[in-house]
Amino acid sequence: MGWVGALKVPTMRLAIPAVVLCSVLACGTVASCEYTYDDGRAPVSSPPSPAITDPVLTRDPALGQTVAGDALKAWAQDALPDVNGLSFYSSFGLLSAGESRDEETTQLPAGKYSVTLACRGARSAEFTVRNGSEILVALMLRCGTTRVKVLQLETDAVLGITITANAPANFAYRMSRI
Structure with missing residues (x-):
């Protein structure tokens, strides 16, 4: 066994x-294995797939050039349209390479504001918005673009704004009540 x-x-x-x-x-x-048969009907056709496009708008090449005088004023108005008369303060200008400019707003009453910032030129500009020593907005903005920031002022304030450019640039900003 x-x-x-x-x-x-x-x-x-x-x-x-x-x-x-x-x-x-x-x-x-x-x-x-797969089983198929012909039932006499035409094959179901699917609709064509939509073409995928890049949603980013192409940058206007003219925005790489700085402007002055009436062209600067026209660009600032286009870049920062007035919001139904709710604009409390706006400014625009031209900076040389390496130049920095300090400005102050008028007295702004307490409330919620949108700060719209724009830059025009070959590179970028840095925007800093302060309430006294408190930094409310610090932003490096690529020229050819516009950015909106929202801030809340608890009390009436005069805001300090510093704009710095590392290459020649136009700048514009607007304070609007929300």
Whole structure:
């Protein structure tokens, strides 16, 4: 009996891999089958996929050039349109490379304001808005773009604004009550 038991063990060890191999082959064959038939109807056509376009607007090449005089005033008005007469303060100008300008707003009553900042030139301009020593906005703005920030003034205040340009740039900003 010892000899027959010894024969069964090797037979069992060979039978298990054979069963597994046959199962894998059978599953692979069944999974790759597909049944199709022609019912006489035309195939369903899907609508064409919409073309994906880049949502970023191309930058106006003229915005890489600084302007002066009436052209500067016209650009500032286009970049910062008045918001139904709710504008409390606005300013615009031209900075040379490396120049920095400090300005102050008029007395602003307590409330919520939008500060719209714009830059025109080849590079960027840095805007810093302060209420006393507290920095309310610190922003490096790429020229050719406009940015809006919202601030809340708890009390009446005169805000200090510093604009710095690392290359010649036009700047414009507007304080509007929300």
